[in-house]
Every structure is written in C-alpha cells, then in structure tokens.
Amino acid sequence: MRGFSNLIDSTAHAEGPPPDGFWRFMRWALRGALPAIFFGLAISIAVGATEVGSAAVIGWLIDLAQSHGPEALIAETWPLLLAALGFFLVLRPTLMGTGAAINALTLGPNLFPLVLARLNRHTLGQSLSFFDDDFAGRIAQKQQQTARAITEAVSETVNTLGLAVTAIVGAVAVMAGVNLWLSLGMIAWLGGYALLIRHYMPRIRATSTDRAAARAIVTGQVVDTITNIATVKLFSHGAHEDQATLRALASYRGAAIDFGATSAAFRFWLMTLAGALPVMLIGGALFLWSRGAATAGDIATAGLIATRIAQMSGWVSMTAMGIFANIGEIEDGILTLTPPHGIVDAAHARTPETSRGAVDFDHVRFGYGRRRAALEDFDLHVRPGERVALVGRSGAGKTTAVSLLLRLYEVEGGRILLDGVDIRDLTQDALRAQIGMVRQETAMFNRSALANIRYGRPDATDEEVFEAARRAEAHDFILGLRDFKGREGYAAHLGERGVKLSGGQRQRISLARVILKNAPVLVLDEATSALDSEVEAAIQDTLDTMMEGKTVIAIAHRLSTIARMDRIVVLDAGRIVEEGTHPGLLKRGGLYAGFWNRQSGGFIDLAAE
Known part of the structure; x- marks a missing residue:
C-alpha cells in the first residue's frame, strides 16, 4: 500500500511563474502529478462500472434462480455462481481498495505539499513592494487556502467524477436492456438533474469566492493585531481592535450566510429530484411486470439502480458543491498569489x-x-x-x-x-x-540562537558561529538563554521575531550574523x-x-x-x-x-x- 505514496514527487519544482487563468494555473500547480491523477480517474471509472454491474448481477441471479428452480440451481449453474462470487469478493474489493489507496496515500498526502511549496516558492521571490501592500497573515492564509482547495477539488473529482459518470451511463444502458421506456425516463431525469447543477453551481462558486475573500480579511485583521499587540496594549486600544475584528467577522458572516442560503436551496431541490427517481423506475418496472413485459429480476435491478443512483446523486451533488466551492477559493487565491515578480534576474x-x-x-x-x-x-x-x-x-x-x-x-x-x-x-x-547588512530593525527567526547566527553563512562550523558571537559581544548572554521547552544557550529558541530578547541583544545577534557572512x-x-x-x-x-x-x-x-x-x-x-x-x-x-x-x-x- 505504501508504494502508492511515491507516485507523486511532492518536492518537484514548477516551470515558470503561475499563470492567472484558472485552467492554466491548475496545470501549473499539478504538473508532474497528472499521471497519478489520471490513473486514479481510471480506477474511479472502473469502480463506477462495478456499481452498476452489481445491480445487473443481482437481477441476473434472481432470474437465473427462477428459471432453474431450487433443485437444479447449484448443480447446473455453479460456474456462473462462482463468477458472481469472484465479482463481489475479488474484483470489486480490489478496485475499491485501489481507489481508496490513491486518494488516501497518493493524492491527499502529496498534492497539498506539492502545491503549497510551489506557491510559497513563487511568493518568496516577490519584491518587498508585494509584501508592503498586503498583510503577512493574509498572504500565508491564501497560500494554504489555495493548496488545500486544489487538493480537495482534485481528490473529490477523481473520487467522484469517473465513478458517477460511469455509473450513470451504465445505469442508462442497463435500463435500456430492461425496457426502452425506463431508459428514456432515466435520461429525462438526468436532464433535470443537469439543469439543477447548471443553475446552482455558478452561484455556489461565486458565493464561495466572496466567503474566501472575507475569511482572508478576518485572518489579516487578527494577525495584524497580534503582531502589534505591544502597541495595542500601550495605547489601550483592545476595544478598538475588538471592534475592527467584529466588523471583519460581520462581513464574513454575511458572505457565509449567502453561501449557506444557496447551498440549502440547492440541497432541497436535489433531494426532491432524487426522490422522484425510485418512484419512476420502480413504479415503471412494476407496471411493466404487471403487463408481462418485465421479470422479477428486472424489478430488482430497477430498484437497486434507482436507489443507488438516487443516493449517488445526493453524494455527487454535495461533492460537486464542494468542488465548486473549492474552485471559488482557488480563483480567490489566484488573484493574490499569481502577480509576476516585480524584480527578476535578467x-x-x-x-x-x-x-x-x-x-x-x-x-x-x-x-x-x-x-x-x-x-x-x-x-x-x-x-x-x-x-x-x-x-x-x-x-x-x-x-x-x-x-x-x-x-x-x-x-x-x-x-x-x-x-x-x-x-x-x-x-x-x-x-x-x-553585501552584509545590519538593520536598525533587526529580524530574528523563532529558531535557535545558533541557527539565527548561522543564517549569515549556513556552512559555518559551530566554532565559527561562537567566535562571531564573541566578537559581537553576544556570546555571554546567549549562554544564559533558556526557552519554555528547557533548551539552553545556543539551542534556545528566540521567540517570534526575537521577542524574548532585548533590542540590544537582537542587534548583537544581527551583528554576529553579518560578521559570520564576511x-x-x-x-x-x-x-x-x-x-x-x-x-x-x-x-x-x-x-x-x-x-x-x-x-x-x-x-x-x-x-x-x-x-x-x-x-x-x-x-x-x-x-x-x-x-x-x-x-x-x-x-x-x-x-x-x-x-x-x-x-x-x-x-x-x-x-x-
């Protein structure tokens, strides 16, 4: 099973910058993973065929039992019964297990790091102007939101699309074998289903985009407040920041309600339409049976297909709603994350x-x-x-x-x-x-003191780091550091932006870093x-x-x-x-x-x- 986890290289680099068009952006984000995705789609198609095949096999077994009677059934049809047994105990579990492994081991664990690494790599190459014009928390949230949405959209599409399309096409074919009128009735039902999807999915996509944008504003507001918490406290503006957060949350709430109202209406009409399919197919099969135009196996097949497709329509539609909601979030992320680099190497x-x-x-x-x-x-x-x-x-x-x-x-x-x-x-x-630079506003990572100084020259030895710290008059105070996890000295972490150090201590570590860079x-x-x-x-x-x-x-x-x-x-x-x-x-x-x-x-x- 673990072999499935290596079908995608989650560290592969993308070619060039991310495009701003949706489909071109998706190809950029997923390049290198497409063979595994199409393999998963093929397995999904095969699973869909077995779903319809199960109903057909059960109906066929009922007709087989009726035609041979209880005395001759086993003796005369045991090879056919063994084939049916192999279908249910070998073929169907193997295909479903493979599909589950692709989703759980290939797509889920690999797509998120693959896409997030590519987005983060592109973002790191942006000029300072890009970061000057936005919230750091909002940018980070957009990266994770977009990577998660792509992962979920692809996984759900692979898991659902092939299975659903194959199951529906197969169901129409099986119903045509039972009776042409039942097949035509199912096609008409599918037409109504398609119209329902066409009406609601764009609305779900649009309201999802608005909801994602509002959520990002909330994240930016909260991160901005926490980043500047010392200023908030010094000016006694906790209530002011609380009101700013509440305003952002009110906008998010409004967008979420719009999305929820659209989703609830869609689900109501979906359930109504799903309930009509068993009534139509089972009622039609019973009517045909009463006229001698259908067998008991046909009734069972129609009933199984009707209930299965009705259940599947709800599952597929909710999945489709999730996919379109994710598409909305991806499009929202594209607006923030795809601007070309302002400064590029010639x-x-x-x-x-x-x-x-x-x-x-x-x-x-x-x-x-x-x-x-x-x-x-x-x-x-x-x-x-x-x-x-x-x-x-x-x-x-x-x-x-x-x-x-x-x-x-x-x-x-x-x-x-x-x-x-x-x-x-x-x-x-x-x-x-x-160029070595020591800034007035020193920047520290929430990493060890050793790692912060070694940032000046990553290949430096420990002794070279210690010597740079001594020359910057930082060695003695570093030896006295201790963080909340009990790490001491050069192993102690400095806190976010070096908040556990005084301004002078941060500047001395910054000097040591530049001394080491030389x-x-x-x-x-x-x-x-x-x-x-x-x-x-x-x-x-x-x-x-x-x-x-x-x-x-x-x-x-x-x-x-x-x-x-x-x-x-x-x-x-x-x-x-x-x-x-x-x-x-x-x-x-x-x-x-x-x-x-x-x-x-x-x-x-x-x-x-």
Whole structure:
C-alpha cells in the first residue's frame, strides 16, 4: 500500500511563474502529478462500472434462480455462481481498495505539499513592494487556502467524477436492456438533474469566492493585531481592535450566510429530484411486470439502480458543491498569489565569485511608484574600501538608497553599479552575497540562537558561529538563554521575531550574523542604535575590524559611527546637498553643521526644524 505514496514527487519544482487563468494555473500547480491523477480517474471509472454491474448481477441471479428452480440451481449453474462470487469478493474489493489507496496515500498526502511549496516558492521571490501592500497573515492564509482547495477539488473529482459518470451511463444502458421506456425516463431525469447543477453551481462558486475573500480579511485583521499587540496594549486600544475584528467577522458572516442560503436551496431541490427517481423506475418496472413485459429480476435491478443512483446523486451533488466551492477559493487565491515578480534576474545575469566593493549610484531616481521621488538624481560613487556615512533627516532617502543597492526595489531611473557592473546584470542572490547588512530593525527567526547566527553563512562550523558571537559581544548572554521547552544557550529558541530578547541583544545577534557572512560590502543602518553606551564601546573595536578592508555605507545618526567614516554625505528630500569630511562640513556651515550644533549626548538630532 505504501508504494502508492511515491507516485507523486511532492518536492518537484514548477516551470515558470503561475499563470492567472484558472485552467492554466491548475496545470501549473499539478504538473508532474497528472499521471497519478489520471490513473486514479481510471480506477474511479472502473469502480463506477462495478456499481452498476452489481445491480445487473443481482437481477441476473434472481432470474437465473427462477428459471432453474431450487433443485437444479447449484448443480447446473455453479460456474456462473462462482463468477458472481469472484465479482463481489475479488474484483470489486480490489478496485475499491485501489481507489481508496490513491486518494488516501497518493493524492491527499502529496498534492497539498506539492502545491503549497510551489506557491510559497513563487511568493518568496516577490519584491518587498508585494509584501508592503498586503498583510503577512493574509498572504500565508491564501497560500494554504489555495493548496488545500486544489487538493480537495482534485481528490473529490477523481473520487467522484469517473465513478458517477460511469455509473450513470451504465445505469442508462442497463435500463435500456430492461425496457426502452425506463431508459428514456432515466435520461429525462438526468436532464433535470443537469439543469439543477447548471443553475446552482455558478452561484455556489461565486458565493464561495466572496466567503474566501472575507475569511482572508478576518485572518489579516487578527494577525495584524497580534503582531502589534505591544502597541495595542500601550495605547489601550483592545476595544478598538475588538471592534475592527467584529466588523471583519460581520462581513464574513454575511458572505457565509449567502453561501449557506444557496447551498440549502440547492440541497432541497436535489433531494426532491432524487426522490422522484425510485418512484419512476420502480413504479415503471412494476407496471411493466404487471403487463408481462418485465421479470422479477428486472424489478430488482430497477430498484437497486434507482436507489443507488438516487443516493449517488445526493453524494455527487454535495461533492460537486464542494468542488465548486473549492474552485471559488482557488480563483480567490489566484488573484493574490499569481502577480509576476516585480524584480527578476535578467536572462544574461551572471554570478561573480568575488567583489572589490566599488559602489556607484548613477543619477538614480526612485519614488515607490509615487509622483514625489524618495530619491532624485542621486549620484554617489564609493571607492573600494571607502567608508561613507549617509546623514539626513528622517525621510531624506537614506534607507531607500541602501534598499536599492540590495535590489529590494527596482530603480525607476538611472542605475546602480557594483564593480562597474549594473546590478541588474547580476543575479539577485549573487548581488546580496556580496553585501552584509545590519538593520536598525533587526529580524530574528523563532529558531535557535545558533541557527539565527548561522543564517549569515549556513556552512559555518559551530566554532565559527561562537567566535562571531564573541566578537559581537553576544556570546555571554546567549549562554544564559533558556526557552519554555528547557533548551539552553545556543539551542534556545528566540521567540517570534526575537521577542524574548532585548533590542540590544537582537542587534548583537544581527551583528554576529553579518560578521559570520564576511561580505566585501558592509551596510550599517543604525547598527548600534539599540546598544547602550557600555556595550557599544565594547564592540567598537569589533566594528572597526569588521570594516577593515571593506566598502562601508553607514546610515548614521550617532557620532561614534560618523567619526569612523572617511566621507560624510548629507541628504535632504532625496538629493545629496552636502558632501565632505567632518571638519570640512562644519566649516561650510550648512545643513550638517546645523545638525552638529543641535547634537546632544552623542547623537545628531535629525528632527525637522
């Protein structure tokens, strides 16, 4: 049985990005699994044939018994009886068991991870703009919703479609063998059934799409609140967030009621139609028997087929309703998950092994898609090994500049060069491998301290991780960590986003990660802002060692960082307005000098005047 679980490679990659059309998207999501799906469909067809065959065999056995009588039945028909026995005890169980194995071992366990991995892989390749415009929880929920809906839709289609179609076609054929009028009556019933499906399924599909969209909004609202729970509590806005959640839930409730009303009406008419089939077939067979035009076996066959198809019609219709509801959820997921990547590697993009560290911003313009630019005609040239500080008010464009260097966003004008090569001619992974960055807002995974630091270089040994932590003044506090599962030291998990650490501790782990990476270009976005003066002083020698021989671009408010730079570049409203050394800029008496004159406690006050 376990061999069925290997019929689909659940780790296979998809070819290209996901299309936005439903059927093309389904082919993309299921590529590689289609042979197993069609095999399951073939088994389902065979099972459907046995369903009708069972009724025909029973009716045939009744007529066989009547024609031979009790005395001669066994003696004269035992080979036929053995064949019937083999049908019920061997063929039918084998086909049904195979069908069950395909659903339970092939499709169920493999399709969900196959589709979710493909969707997640595509989502990970999106630019930061994609994530800036949506809730993280909503995106994750859409991925899982779509993968689950595809899995259920395919499994139910394989399990139901082949069986139902074969059973219905076979039932019509068997009824034609009994009496042509019974067959025509069944065809008329099937026509009514088809009209009922055609009327209600599009409505179920549409209301399911609305329900899925409303559910995703609820998820996004709840995740957004929980993610910012500290802010909620600090501003005493629990009631406000509760009301926002209730509004989202009210929209979901309305969409769910619309879906439920459509489903309930569909089920009522379905049950009415299903009840008409036994009345028609059994009543018709009895009428024909009374006229001598049907046998007792024909009555039994008609009765078995009528009750079985009536039961099956309810099961098939509810399954079809589920399939169409899943289709609605898939279509809702397609809207969110299929946008093409905003930043892609060029076909000719290359992967340099090493970098000298020359960085050039060549008349760069960028405005996050808005008319007002965050950077305008930004022209900066940094020599290999040079240390440059970017200084300016909040919103001047400092972080935007380093984000563009890392190609987290795409420039809207101009170009950025690394060692004279346009960064768009490098693969994104190769570019970012040459740059180590410590951000003011440090990011931690809910993994061990060891794994968080080793993220800088996955092939690093434990001792190399420990040494990087020592240089970042993180080793001692890491040894004292303990999580709720009792894991200690480097094995202790840090909690979601590193919430179990102080800001300074998170920043030191982030420094250790970049020390371990040892990239030729170093970007410091307020790398010591969360450190107290004592710890900062302790790691200044480490920072000096980190910067030795590297190209450094530092976003700096803190004098201790600026003092170590070779050149200071002052930004205002997205433009470079001043550039030079610290003494030269002070003599100039411009914007930088004004910042310096308002300094306090070792910080430059960059608040607007």
